[in-house]
Amino acid sequence: MTSATARIVLGVAGGVAAYKAADVLRRLVESGHDVTVVPTESALKFVGAPTWAALSHHPVSSEVWTDAHDVPHVALGRGADLVVVVPATADLLAKAAHGLADDLLTNTLLTARCPVLFAPAMHTEMWEHPATQANVATLRARGVIVLEPAIGRLTGADTGKGRLPDPGEIALLAQTLLAAPDAFPPDLVGRHVLITAGGTREPLDPVRFLGNRSTGLQGYALASVAAARGAQVTLIAANVSLPAPAGTAVIAVETALQMRDAVLATIEAGVDIVVMAAAVADFRPVDAAQYKIKKTGDPSRGPAPIELVTNPDILAELVTLRRSSAQPSAPVIVGFAAETGDADADPLEHGRAKLIRKGCDLLVVNAVGNGKAFGTPDNAAVILSADGPARDVPLGPKTVLAAAVWDEAVRRISVPPRP
Numbered sequence: 109m110t111s112a113t114a115r116i117v118l119g120v121a122g123g124v125a126a127y128k129a130a131d132v133l134r135r136l137v138e139s140g141h142d143v144t145v146v147p148t149e150s151a152l153k154f155v156g157a158p159t160w161a162a163l164s165h166h167p168v169s170s171e172v173w174t175d176a177h178d179v180p181h182v183a184l185g186r187g188a189d190l191v192v193v194v195p196a197t198a199d200l201l202a203k204a205a206h207g208l209a210d211d212l213l214t215n216t217l218l219t220a221r222c223p224v225l226f227a228p229a230m231h232t233e234m235w236e237h238p239a240t241q242a243n244v245a246t247l248r249a250r251g252v253i254v255l256e257p258a259i260g261r262l263t264g265a266d267t268g269k270g271r272l273p274d275p276g277e278i279a280l281l282a283q284t285l286l287a288a289p290d291a292f293p294p295d296l297v298g299r300h301v302l303i304t305a306g307g308t309r310e311p312l313d314p315v316r317f318l319g320n321r322s323t324g325l326q327g328y329a330l331a332s333v334a335a336a337r338g339a340q341v342t343l344i345a346a347n348v349s350l351p352a353p354a355g356t357a358v359i360a361v362e363t364a365l366q367m368r369d370a371v372l373a374t375i376e377a378g379v380d381i382v383v384m385a386a387a388v389a390d391f392r393p394v395d396a397a398q399y400k401i402k403k404t405g406d407p408s409r410g411p412a413p414i415e416l417v418t419n420p421d422i423l424a425e426l427v428t429l430r431r432s433s434a435q436p437s438a439p440v441i442v443g444f445a446a447e448t449g450d451a452d453a454d455p456l457e458h459g460r461a462k463l464i465r466k467g468c469d470l471l472v473v474n475a476v477g478n479g480k481a482f483g484t485p486d487n488a489a490v491i492l493s494a495d496g497p498a499r500d501v502p503l504g505p506k507t508v509l510a511a512a513v514w515d516e517a518v519r520r521i522s523v524p525p526r527p
Contacts, residue, residue: 114286116143117184117220119193119213120160121200122150124263125229125272129194130155132227133163135279136192141286144184146170146213148200170212184212185219192282193217195229195272196254198240204252205243223285226254227278232268248338253292255281256335256355273354277332280485284333284507291511295518297338298525302379302439303330304371304386304422306346308364312414313397322387324348326444326487329506330383331356334514342379344370346386364388364419371422375429375439378526381517383442384423385472391416427467440520441468442513447475456490463492470494470516472509491516 116136120129126147136143145160149170157168185191193200193213200213204226209215217224226247234240235257244254255278260271272278284291305327309317328350331343335355343352344359346367352358359374361367367388375382394415401411423443430438445462447455459473474489488503491512501512 114141114189115187116141116282117188117191117216118143118145118164119191119196119200119216120145120147120151120155121193121195121197121213122148122153123195123197123229124154125195126151126154128272128275130159130163131275132192132194132279132282133160135276136282137164139279139283146184146216148211148213182215182219185216186221188216188220188222190222190282190285191217191220191224192227192278193225194227194275194278196226197228198230198234198237198243201226201228201240201243201247201254205246223289224252225278225282225285226252227273228254228257228270229272230257230270231262231266232270235270248294253281253285253336258352258354274351277351277353280329280505280507281332281336284505284511287504288508288511291333291508292336294338296334296514298527299338299380299518299521300340300342300378300526301334301381301383302342302344302371302374303327303334303383304344304346304367304388305331306348307387308346308367308389308419309362310364310389310392310419311396312393313399313401315400318389318392319347320387320389322446324350324386325485326506326509327383327385328353330385330510330513333507333510337514342374344374344386346388364392364422368420368422368425371426375426379439380521380523381440381442381514382426383444383513383517384426385444387446388422389419392419393417421466423466423468431467440470440517442470442472442517443468445471445473447473459490459492463494468494469520470513472513495520 120126143164144166145164145168147170160168203214204217209218247254255273258271258273259269261267262270306324307320307322309319311317331341332353334341341356343356346361359370361370394417426441445459447458455475463471471492472489486503487506487509489501491499501509
């Protein structure tokens with residue numbers, strides 16, 4: 109099934125976050141999908157049927173009686189390649205868990221045999237209630253993907269866990285399921301994973317820095333997929349301007365030294381997998397200027413030289429720490445290598461040499477430059493392994509590459525999940 113021919117049912121339950129489902133719908137339609145919106149009667153009190161019809165280019169109904177001769181309560185679910193519910197309220201989750209079917213959306217959920225993705229949104233107390241948690245556990249045990257809600261501003265003045273995940277993240281995860289229906293097995297439940305993302309910056313003066321082109325998209329894709337697979341996720345982000353993936357704890361840093369400190373502190377708390385996806389600066393100035401560096405009066409003289417010192421190799425340090433530890437719970441370590449190739453070797457050859465040099469379990473090698481990898485929604489890579497064959501991941505959404513990385517990392521964990 110290609111994304112261009114995918115048939116999606118977008119269910120909308122009756123919560124105030126229903127208006128954000130319009131953004132999810134727009135993204136899916138603009139990506140070439142055929143989307144039918146099935147709102148509940150309560151959802152139509154927040155966003156009317158004309159809006160859904162205009163954005164989806166399909167008629168909209170919440171009732172099983174509309175066009176009954178076409179048997180929509182059966183046909184929609186049978187014909188769907190994916191069902192996404194945004195927002196999934198506590199009421200809707202309860203009905204789905206118990207197999208209730210009193211409207212078109214819940215009937216569709218019962219007849220669907222495709223992947224189903226719920227994006228919850230509700231007040232914190234409702235999400236944390238034992239009944240809701242039991243319903244979520246029941247759905248996940250059946251293979252349904254229920255995302256963790258985000259933490260943030262809720263209805264009124266309240267803030268807490270229960271906010272709808274970012275519409276862009278929901279749409280991306282939906283497209284990931286179309287490209288790779290098995291991308292989100294619950295194999296990271298009870299696991300703590302650490303991911304670094306973005307690009308570090310090393311100050312030259314108060315306004316300038318040494319940096320790189322990394323935007324953090326791949327690291328955030330890794331975090332989003334890990335959370336969808338049930339992991340406790342710590343994301344150490346260097347200079348990233350992206351919404352935090354739902355269900356993750358984000359630690360913001362700027363420099364390589366700050367990232368090193370955050371990584372080592374998190375490792376101390378116990379981690380099952382470490383994925384070093386950030387682009388860490390190799391060098392930093394010996395001393396950052398206290399004031400902005402000015403041009404000289406004579407343009408022929410040029411700027412004064414900037415003395416650099418080598419930054420710590422965080423990935424190599426983690427491997428060394430693991431080798432010196434007698435703990436059986438030492439984490440699986442995954443590195444990333446953004447390579448351009450040169451006159452001596454191509455990117456993959458450089459990657460193989462780096463895998464040996466670094467000593468990590470897996471190394472994800474991707475060619476960069478000329479519009480590749482940095483700042484793009486897609487990525488291609490080869491996952492090199494210290495103990496097995498390489499895995500080629502063709503060009504596709506960065507979340508698909510993320511799923512492949514987690515597939516390879518999970519099977520190398522040697523300790524049982526945490527209770």
